[in-house]
Amino acid sequence: MPGWAEILVRSFVFLIVLFLITKGLGKKQMSQLNIFQYITGIVIGSIVAIHVTDVATNPVYGILALAVWFLIPVTVEFLALKSKGFRNIFQGKGTVLIQNGKIMEDNMKKERFTTDNLLEELRNNQVFNAADVEFAVLEPTGKVNLLPKKENQPITPKILGTNVSPEKESQTVIMDGNALLEPLANASLNTNWLETELTKMNVSIENVFLGQVDSDGQLTVDLYDDKLAVPEPTEKPLLLASMKKCQADLELFALATESQESKDLYQKNSERMQQAIDKITPYLQ
Amino acid sequence: MTVSSQVKGCFSSIKSAEATLETLAVKTNDQETEQIFKEVQHTLKTVKNDLENQVIYLTKEEPQYKS
Numbered sequence: 001m002p003g004w005a006e007i008l009v010r011s012f013v014f015l016i017v018l019f020l021i022t023k024g025l026g027k028k029q030m031s032q033l034n035i036f037q038y039i040t041g042i043v044i045g046s047i048v049a050i051h052v053t054d055v056a057t058n059p060v061y062g063i064l065a066l067a068v069w070f071l072i073p074v075t076v077e078f079l080a081l082k083s084k085g086f087r088n089i090f091q092g093k094g095t096v097l098i099q100n101g102k103i104m105e106d107n108m109k110k111e112r113f114t115t116d117n118l119l120e121e122l123r124n125n126q127v128f129n130a131a132d133v134e135f136a137v138l139e140p141t142g143k144v145n146l147l148p149k150k151e152n153q154p155i156t157p158k159i160l161g162t163n164v165s166p167e168k169e170s171q172t173v174i175m176d177g178n179a180l181l182e183p184l185a186n187a188s189l190n191t192n193w194l195e196t197e198l199t200k201m202n203v204s205i206e207n208v209f210l211g212q213v214d215s216d217g218q219l220t221v222d223l224y225d226d227k228l229a230v231p232e233p234t235e236k237p238l239l240l241a242s243m244k245k246c247q248a249d250l251e252l253f254a255l256a257t258e259s260q261e262s263k264d265l266y267q268k269n270s271e272r273m274q275q276a277i278d279k280i281t282p283y284l285q
Numbered sequence: 286m287t288v289s290s291q292v293k294g295c296f297s298s299i300k301s302a303e304a305t306l307e308t309l310a311v312k313t314n315d316q317e318t319e320q321i322f323k324e325v326q327h328t329l330k331t332v333k334n335d336l337e338n339q340v341i342y343l344t345k346e347e348p349q350y351k352s
Binding site for chain 1: 298332
């Protein structure tokens with residue numbers, strides 16, 4: 001076999017082997033590099049490079065070496081799963097850079113982390129003033145994660161003390177003009193329902209680029225034809241408005257009537273309506 | 286509009302709201318949401334019953350406007 005052909009064959013074979021190894025090592029290898037994955041990545045890459053370009057080497061040795069370097073990280077990860085001490089050595093521990101709002105200069109020195117590095121990482125986390133940080137840690141992967149001080153944290157409904165309705169994931173039921181049966185079944189709906197909803201909106205399924213159903217069974221669509229206006233869902237706002245109107249009406253009746261008995265009845269029911277409205281408002285917004 | 290017909294209007298609004306709540310409760314996938322919808326529907330039902338009695342009472346009071 002001429003040299004160039006051998007390189008072609010080797011490239012192809014090692015590409016497949018490399019693909020399988022990367023698959024086998026899992027998603028962790030792709031996302032974050034801890035010490036060990038960093039080493040394995042470099043070595044596996046080098047082994048493949050040498051054996052592909054140098055026709056003098058024995059490809060069987062190459063595959064053998066790859067097998068070893070595949071088994072080592074898998075074993076290490078398995079052991080790391082079992083023991084915390086092992087994990088600390090092979091996958092590293094996070095280093096605290098800021099604690100209680102104070103920068104830990106000693107820890108920074110240990111990691112050879114300069115002030116500029118720190119500021120850069122804080123900016124990466126959208127923090128421009130070190131005084132806004134309560135706690136920051138340098139992860140083994142080299143990324144800095146931080147907890148802003150309470151007053152600098154984004155506002156959540158919990159901080160505001162308001163109730164919100166729980167929301168489950170939406171199901172994508174129409175893609176590129178085709179109904180997707182499995183997501184429909186997940187939302188316990190069927191194609192008949194979909195057709196009815198689309199007829200209500202006065203659109204045909206071929207014109208729908210993307211259609212999703214939220215956990216309340218409300219269908220929202222995006223059309224190919226962007227000039228067509230899709231009606232906004234009105235059921236919930238209408239319900240809330242009509243409940244509010246009833247409540248106001250009852251209050252009005254209570255004021256208008258002269259019979260004490262009727263007044264009490266209207267008042268009691270107006271209060272009941274108010275409670276119902278307070279309870280349901282988060283769910284209708 | 287007489288008082289009786291106003292109360293009747295309010296009564297039917299509540300009836301419609303109750304029905305909408307019922308459909309919403311059926312449509313939702315979330316247990317908690319379904320529970321809330323059902324509770325509110327129950328409240329509306331009590332209000333509806335009270336109003337129904339009131340409508341009957343008002344019709345008796347104003348028999349000339351009986352419809």
